[in-house]
Structures are given as C-alpha cells and as structure tokens.
C-alpha cells in the first residue's frame with residue numbers, strides 16, 4: 053500500500069543540511085560547523101534571538117540610549133501606537149515628561165522635548181528642521197496622484213514656493229475682505245441655537261453646532277457659500293465624518309508611518325477601492341472650483357480665498373496649478389474646521405466651569421456695548437481691544453490646545469544638543485503643545501488650570517511680568533511655531549473674536565450638568581464631546 057502521508061515540508065535547517073551531493077562534497081569541510089549550528093537554526097531559537105538582537109540594537113546602538121523613556125519606547129514605536137490607540141496621547145505625554153524629565157524617548161527614533169530653550173532650535177528658521185513621514189499620510193489622491201499641500205509637504209523648497217503663491221489669500225488685507233461675509237454665519241448660528249434649544253428650555257449638544265458654524269464660515273471664506281450645516285443641522289455630505297475617519301487613521305498609523313504602505317497607502321488599493329471618489333471634502337472643493345470657473349455660473353463670489361488663488365494662477369499658471377488650488381482649499385476645510393471648533397468649545401466649557409471668569413467677561417462685553425466700544429455686528433478690530441476677552445481666548449487655546457501630538461521635525465545634518473544631551477541627525481524631535489503648555493517654569497504652578505488673568509499682569513509685577521508674558525507667548529504653541537506655523541491663524545482669530553462677544557451679549561449659557569466633565573479625544577486633534585448646554589436669551593434695557 054502506498055503511503056498516503058504528504059511529504060514533510062523541509063524546514064530551513066533541514067534544507068541546508070540536505071544540499072546536493074556536489075555542493076555537499078565541495079562544502080563538506082564546513083559541514084561539521086553547520087551541524088554544530090543546527091539547533092540555532094530552529095525557529096523557537098532563532099526568532100527570540102533575532103528579537104533580542106533587534107531590541108538591543110535599537111535600545112543601545114542608535115545613539116539614543118542615553119535618553120530615558122518608557123521601556124517599549126526605547127526600542128520600538130509601541131508606546132506611541134498604544135497612546136494613540138487608547139486616545140490618550142496628551143495625558144500620557146505629559147505624564148512621561150513628569151517622570152523622565154525634559155527629554156523622553158517615546159519611540160525607537162523619536163524624542164519628545166519639554167525644554168523652552170529648544171523651541172527656537174527645533175522650530176527656527178536656520179536651519180529649518182523639516183517635517184517627518186507622519187504628515188504625508190493625509191495626502192489625498194487626485195487623478196491617481198498624491199497631492200502634497202502646505203500642511204503635508206516635507207520639502208522646504210516646495211513649501212516655500214506654495215506659501216509664496218498663496219500667502220496673500222490669508223493676509224490681514226484678505227481678512228478685511230472676508231470679515232463681512234463671516235457675519236451672516238454668526239447671525240445664523242445665534243438664531244439656530246435659539247430654535248434648537250427651544251428658547252432656552254432644552255439642552256442640546258453645542259459641540260456639533262460649533263463645528264457646523266466653523267464649516268459654514270469656511271464655506272464663505274473659501275468659496276463665498278454657506279454649506280448648509282447650520283441650516284440643516286446635519287453633517288452635510290458627510291464632511292465631518294470623513295475628516296474624523298481620516299484623522300483617526302493618521303493618529304494611529306502616523307506613529308509608525310511604514311504601516312501606511314500596507315494599509316491605505318498600498319499602491320494596489322486605489323485599483324480595487326474607490327479611495328479617490330470617497331474623499332467627500334476634496335470632492336466638495338473640486339465642485340466649488342469647477343463651479344467658479346464655469347462660464348455659465350450665476351453665483352457672485354466675493355473676494356474669497358479661492359478668488360485670490362485663482363488670480364495668482366491666472367496671472368502665472370506656473371506659480372499655482374489647478375491641482376494645487378484643490379489641495380490648498382481642501383486643506384483649509386480639514387485644518388480649519390475642527391481646530392476652530394475645538395477652540396470655541398474650550399472657551400465655552402472653561403467659562404461655564406469658571407463662573408468668576410464668565411462674570412468678568414460678561415461685564416467687560418456689556419460695558420463695551422453700553423459705551424459704544426462694541427457695536428452690533430461686532431467688528432474684529434473692536435474685539436481685539438477688549439483685554440479680558442483676548443485673555444480668555446488665548447488662555448482657552450493654551451489650556452486646551454487643538455493638536456495633541458508632538459509636532460514632529462527631523463534633526464538635520466550635524467545633530468543637535470538639547471537639554472544638555474546630544475541627539476544625532478535623522479532623529480525625530482519635537483514638542484507637544486500640551487506638554488509645553490503644562491510647563492510650570494513657563495506658565496506657573498497652576499499651568500494646568502484655566503486662568504485668563506495670567507496674561508493680564510494684574511499682580512503689580514512690573515518688568516518681571518512683561519518678561520514672563522513674553523516667555524509665555526514665545527512658548528505658546530496653540531498655532532504651532534516657526535516656518536510651519538498655522539497659516540490660518542488670523543482667520544480663526546477673526547472668527548472667534550467676533551463670535552464670542554456676540555454670543556455672550558445675546559445669551560446666558562450653562563452646562564446642562566455642571567458636574568459632568570467633557571470627553572477629550574487624545575488624538576492629533578483633541579476634539580471634545582459631551583457638551584450638552586442650555587442657552588437662554590438675555591434681555592437688555
């Protein structure tokens with residue numbers, strides 16, 4: 053009877069030991085050595101050996117062994133992946149610095165920095181520390197090619213060219229043109245929250261409505277159109293859902309960017325999945341641009357961001373291409389909607405939980421309206437003159453920064469010394485805004501509390517205070533720092549400084565459950581949820 057047992061699959065070491073006889077003969081003098089080594093070639097022996105060698109190599113031989121950190125962070129990216137996966141990056145990053153000091157090795161090749169003196173080194177202009185492989189993960193496909201943009205590009209030359217071509221669209225002059233068009237969106241928001249809150253009798257989730265506001269405002273700012281978020285009270289075209297998904301992916305996969313090639317960055321994937329057509333935010337931007345360029349378009353745009361970008365492109369198409377305009381406007385929607393909504397949520401939440409600050413702001417705003425320093429609609433220029441309002445906004449954006457990760461940069465040739473320790477070229481370094489904003493040497497013992505007064509110098513400290521505020525401003529990373537600082541910061545400050553006094557003047561607001569804390573997503577964007585609030589219209593004499 054024939055033996056029905058399938059032939060055994062030869063193992064790696066048995067293959068080696070059963071080499072053809074010619075080879076066997078010619079290498080026969082080496083065989084005793086191979087036979088001697090054969091136990092080492094068994095997987096249960098060589099796999100642990102390889103793992104141990106890997107750990108020892110990354111832990112001790114990459115020039116970073118002198119930097120302390122959580123055990124898994126000293127040889128792998130596991131610590132970072134776990135912190136992102138559990139949505140706790142800001143919290144764990146602050147705790148790691150409290151435990152290990154100003155430099156923490158959070159990944160095999162990454163150092164998190166908590167040193168005010170290093171700010172101008174890492175985010176300085178000479179030399180520029182370039183962005184890392186984290187950023188291009190959110191580049192979208194257009195006609196089968198990845199579109200780099202201001203936020204994602206790692207090339208300083210390309211960044212400089214793109215910024216030169218687009219910077220006027222975000223300038224203070226542009227802001228003056230945009231301001232009147234943000235006002236109708238603020239008015240609509242103020243009307244809608246009265247309706248949704250049934251005239252102050254019903255609590256509702258203000259967090260979503262604040263993002264509906266920022267999306268509609270960006271619609272006006274970019275495309276001279278409100279997008280219907282406030283009107284319908286819904287996530288139009290699933291834009292918010294698309295951004296949430298994209299940022300969750302970036303947050304986890306970005307901790308070990310090589311994984312991207314095996315996931316959404318796999319070059320085969322666009323051929324089997326509709327990756328490009330399912331990017332709702334980019335689809336929307338393309339629709340708006342095509343509409344503007346169509347000769348039959350009947351819309352009368354104001355001088356919005358798109359108009360300014362098209363002006364540059366029409367004068368000299370080599371300065372700005374059609375694809376680059378798609379990339380810039382899509383990035384504005386992604387980078388500007390969540391971040392501004394996070395800032396507005398922080399302001400309202402902290403005011404509700406700090407009644408002293410809320411009363412003081414309300415008194416300042418009422419006083420300004422009564423004296424004529426503020427009028428309806430609130431002008432941005434007038435709002436910037438109210439000291440307490442500006443302190444509240446700056447403090448809320450500091451106490452709850454919109455980005456929760458280290459803003460990663462790569463150490464250039466020659467390496468660098470930070471906090472007295474040498475860090476070799478090619479290492480990823482950077483500061484997490486949450487970590488810097490919790491730094492007690494800069495912001496004081498109560499760094500983790502919301503206290504607008506820290507910006508006002510009311511403690512009669514004289515010059516010492518001026519020096520301290522200069523340092524607090526220098527270390528304020530709410531909008532990032534250096535050559536890659538947020539290009540939209542003036543736009544969002546204009547929105548916020550017009551929005552908050554109008555809201556404070558028109559409504560008394562409170563958290564539905566004052567004891568309940570909000571929930572913070574510890575990802576790239578630190579989006580908050582669980583903010584049910586009640587808005588009651590105020591009566592003014």
Ligand code: HEM
Nearest residue numbers: 202203384387388391392395454459531532536538540544
């Ligand atoms: C309160 C609102 C905002 C906050 C807190 C914020 C925060 C930030 C931060 C921290 C960065 C630096 C990221 C890094 O270094 O890795 C950044 C960059 C950027 N932001 Fe904002 N942002 C806000 C609003 C906006 C708005 C309204 C827009 C567009 C209209 C915008 C567009 C951008 C762009 C394009 C970049 C990349 C800039 C570059 O690399 O040159 N942001 N933002």
